[in-house]
Amino acid sequence: xxxxxxxxxxxxxxxxxxxxxxxxxxxxxxxxxxxxxxxxxxxxxxxxxxxxxxxxxxxxxxxxxxxxxxxxxxxxxxxxxxxxxxxxxxxxxxxxxxxxxxxxxxxxxxxxxxxxxxxxxxxxxxxxxxxxxxxxxxxxxxxxxxxxxxxxxxxxxxxxxxxxxxxxxxxxxxxxxxxxxxxxxxxxxxxxxxxxxxxxxxxxxxxxxxxxxxxxxxxxxxxxxxxxxxxxxxxxxxxxxxxxxxxxxxxxxxxxxxxxxxxxxxxxxxxxxxxxxxxxxxxxxxxxxxxxxxxxx
Numbered sequence: 001x002x003x004x005x006x007x008x009x010x011x012x013x014x015x016x017x018x019x020x021x022x023x024x025x026x027x028x029x030x031x032x033x034x035x036x037x038x039x040x041x042x043x044x045x046x047x048x049x050x051x052x053x054x055x056x057x058x059x060x061x062x063x064x065x066x067x068x069x070x071x072x073x074x075x076x077x078x079x080x081x082x083x084x085x086x087x088x089x090x091x092x093x094x095x096x097x098x099x100x101x102x103x104x105x106x107x108x109x110x111x112x113x114x115x116x117x118x119x120x121x122x123x124x125x126x127x128x129x130x131x132x133x134x135x136x137x138x139x140x141x142x143x144x145x146x147x148x149x150x151x152x153x154x155x156x157x158x159x160x161x162x163x164x165x166x167x168x169x170x171x172x173x174x175x176x177x178x179x180x181x182x183x184x185x186x187x188x189x190x191x192x193x194x195x196x197x198x199x200x201x202x203x204x205x206x207x208x209x210x211x212x213x214x215x216x217x218x219x220x221x222x223x224x225x226x227x228x229x230x231x232x233x234x235x236x237x238x239x240x241x242x243x244x245x246x247x248x249x250x251x252x253x254x255x256x257x258x259x260x261x262x263x264x265x266x267x268x269x270x271x272x273x274x275x276x277x278x279x280x281x282x283x284x285x286x287x288x289x290x291x292x293x294x295x296x297x
Contacts, residue, residue, distance in 0.1 A: 001075045004134070004165030005208040006224050007054050010079060012213065013220045014061070014102075017081055018049045021097045023063065030092030032111035033104070039119050043067050049097075055128050056164045060118075068118040069095075070127055077106045077113030081220040129160035134201050142198045146186050153189075153197070154182035154258055166201075169226040172234035172259045174204045176241075181266045182251070182258045233259040 002010065026041045028034050034041065044063045051062035059079075061069045071079065085094060085101035093104040093115060106113045118124045132145050145162050156162055157171040166174070175182050178200035180193060189197070211230070212221065227235035232242050237250045237259060246263035251271050262268055 001057060001167050001169075001226060002073050002224055003057055003167040003170050003226075004054070004205055005170070005212050006221070007057055007059060007165065008209050009212045009216055009221050010059055010224070011052050011054055013081070013216065014052050014059070014079075016218075017100060017220070018061070018097050018102065019052060020048060020050075021099055022046065022048050024096040024098065026069075026093070026095050028093045028115065030104075030106070030111070030113075033092050033106075033113060033115050035114045036116040036118075039067050039117050041069070041115075041117060043117070044069055054165065055124065056131060056160050057167065058127065060124060060127075062124075066120050068120075068124050070116045070118060070124070071104065072114045072116070073104075073106075074112035074114065076108045076110070077104060078222075078224055079104055079220075080222065129164070131160045131162050131164035133164050134166060135205055139195070139198050142201070143194055146189065146194060146197070150185055150187040152183045152185060153180055156186055157201075166205075167226075168256050168258075169231070169234045170204060170208065173208070173232055174200050176233045176243075176261060176265060177204050179264050181271070182260055183271055233261055235259065 023044050023046070025045055028041060043065065044067050047063035047065050047067065049061055050064050051060075053060050053062070055070065057072065059071045059073075063069070071077070073079070080103040081100055082103060083100045085091070085096075085103060090105050091103045092106055092113070095102040104113065104115070116127055118127055132141060134142070137145075146156060149156075151159075153175060154171055157166050157174060158168060172182075174197070178193075178196045180197060184193075215221075215223065233248045236248045237257075239248055240246065241248055241261035241264060244261065244263045246261055248259055249262055249270060250260070251258045260266065260271070262270055
């Protein structure tokens with residue numbers, strides 16, 4: 001799922017192409033894509049773009065008549081920019097501007113991507129989860145959110161009602177940089193650990209936004225993905241940690257997984273994977289050494 005760095009670069013690319021431009025025509029072909037009926041999509045046609053902003057992991061395009069077009073790409077939705085477009089089956093939505101076409105595609109069959117319309121600032125706020133912007137927050141604001149309730153760090157960082165724009169991928173990277181366990185409880189954090197987490201959050205998000213910006217250059221970002229070779233732990237199960245060389249481990253649950261370095265983040269302990277730990281019970285390895293010994297049996 002595109003997160004804060006990816007969405008920020010998308011927005012920069014859109015500003016360069018459609019800010020001040022008129023939307024000529026909108027066509028939404030995906031039957032599951034449009035999630036609102038008022039105002040209608042047609043109300044944006046003939047209107048110029050006057051604002052483009054990030055709303056958590058969503059992209060909001062504002063028009064001169066006060067109407068907003070809001071994209072939530074979810075896991076597999078992606079935006080594309082073409083100076084000429086062929087209306088094909090892959091394009092679930094096509095937005096024709098004066099100078100080109102903004103297209104939305106979605107891989108797979110789960111139909112999670114969504115387009116919503118809103119009217120005015122109040123309507124736009126209703127689509128926001130309301131989480132704190134991590135790059136705008138002071139340390140005290142960041143700490144207040146962390147200490148407001150007792151949950152795991154992974155859960156808090158990825159809760160859009162608490163922090164805006166952070167998801168599965170960058171929470172892994174943030175926690176690795178901060179050298180903190182994903183299942184550490186917020187109430188047990190020391191002041192020093194909290195300060196590390198605040199700094200790691202800012203550094204990770206800024207660093208990756210800059211990386212993705214440089215990668216895109218003047219082109220529209222087409223390589224948006226949650227898995228990158230330069231990442232420290234996310235999507236790198238079994239590969240060496242770039243800090244210490246230990247093998248990256250994971251916790252799998254539903255469609256997601258948490259990646260971490262046991263040597264850097266959990267004092268050498270393996271975190272219980274729900275499926276495997278229930279299967280192995282007493283034989284579940286507690287350390288990397290026990291894991292390797294189990295594999296050799």
